[in-house]
Amino acid sequence: MMMRNNIMPKIDLLIMDIDDAFLYHRTVAAANRIFLNTIAGFFGARIREKRLLTTADAFMKSLKVIFYNIHEFRFSKRGFRRFAILSGYAVLLHLLNAARELFNLLGGKMSNKAIIMAWAAAVKKARINEKEYSTDKEVIRKSLYDETKEVFDRIRRANRKMDIAAISENFSLSTRKDPIIRLLDIGFMKSNTLICDKKGDITDYKISIASRDDKKRVAQAIIMKTKAKNIGIIIDDYDDLGLLGIDGLKLVVYAPKIERFIDKKRYCAIRVDV
Numbered sequence: 480m481m482m483r484n485n486i487m488p489k490i491d492l493l494i495m496d497i498d499d500a501f502l503y504h505r506t507v508a509a510a511n512r513i514f515l516n517t518i519a520g521f522f523g524a525r526i527r528e529k530r531l532l533t534t535a536d537a538f539m540k541s542l543k544v545i546f547y548n549i550h551e552f553r554f555s556k557r558g559f560r561r562f563a564i565l566s567g568y569a570v571l572l573h574l575l576n577a578a579r580e581l582f583n584l585l586g587g588k589m590s591n592k593a594i595i596m597a598w599a600a601a602v603k604k605a606r607i608n609e610k611e612y613s614t615d616k617e618v619i620r621k622s623l624y625d626e627t628k629e630v631f632d633r634i635r636r637a638n639r640k641m642d643i644a645a646i647s648e649n650f651s652l653s654t655r656k657d658p659i660i661r662l663l664d665i666g667f668m669k670s671n672t673l674i675c676d677k678k679g680d681i682t683d684y685k686i687s688i689a690s691r692d693d694k695k696r697v698a699q700a701i702i703m704k705t706k707a708k709n710i711g712i713i714i715d716d717y718d719d720l721g722l723l724g725i726d727g728l729k730l731v732v733y734a735p736k737i738e739r740f741i742d743k744k745r746y747c748a749i750r751v752d753v
Contacts, residue, residue, distance in 0.1 A: 509612055599671070
């Protein structure tokens with residue numbers, strides 16, 4: 480504890496992953512919500528989330544919608560097309576994620592790139608609208624993990640002048656500012672982008688962060704710009720491991736699944752059970 484208290488005031492740059500580190504992955508939650516509301520649409524219903532929807536939440540809510548509103552079923556050609564597209568991509572995404580998790584568990588280094596590209600293609604093909612995709616700021620605030628947020632607040636209070644940057648594989652919308660920026664007082668944010676037309680329909684995408692190399696490249700650019708000497712990071716996944724090799728690393732906040740990669744002799748390490 481003494482070492483933590485000594486190092487925190489010296490941190491002049493904090494680089495963070497957001498999704499899965501601070502809250503349930505927003506891209507997954509958006510996919511769950513869109514899929515759930517596509518099903519609900521056949522029954523004249525619409526689901527409004529109070530917190531980010533996990534895959535298990537979405538599945539259970541889908542069953543409830545069908546059970547309680549079965550008499551309201553109405554076929555929709557547009558809805559069926561969307562359902563077919565999303566269902567096909569959902570199977571692909573789960574297979575890709577399972578393969579990635581297994582490969583990395585066995586010591587490999589497989590990125591999320593294929594998963595990211597597949598999801599971007601899905602929302603483009605299904606012509607999802609920005610209003611359907613976006614997540615309310617209050618929903619995000621209520622979904623923040625208490626333990627990670629508590630550690631973040633301690634680091635932040637120790638040095639109010641530190642720069643805060645976030646690098647995320649999540650998709651933001653070209654028409655809206657990511658609510659997490661304001662919630663965590665982030666000075667610089669780099670993520671992937673879904674591009675919307677004038678009607679708000681998602682028509683294209685830009686992939687900026689899809690691998691550990693992308694994250695490390697962006698982190699190094701931030702370090703050069705801020706001229707930071709003492710750096711802290713908050714990480715949770717295999718794609719974040721490239722950040723462990725940056726110069727000036729003094730503090731690492733990490734999730735249990737990557738603990739075997741953490742060198743506690745090189746820097747102060749804090750585990751958060753997310």
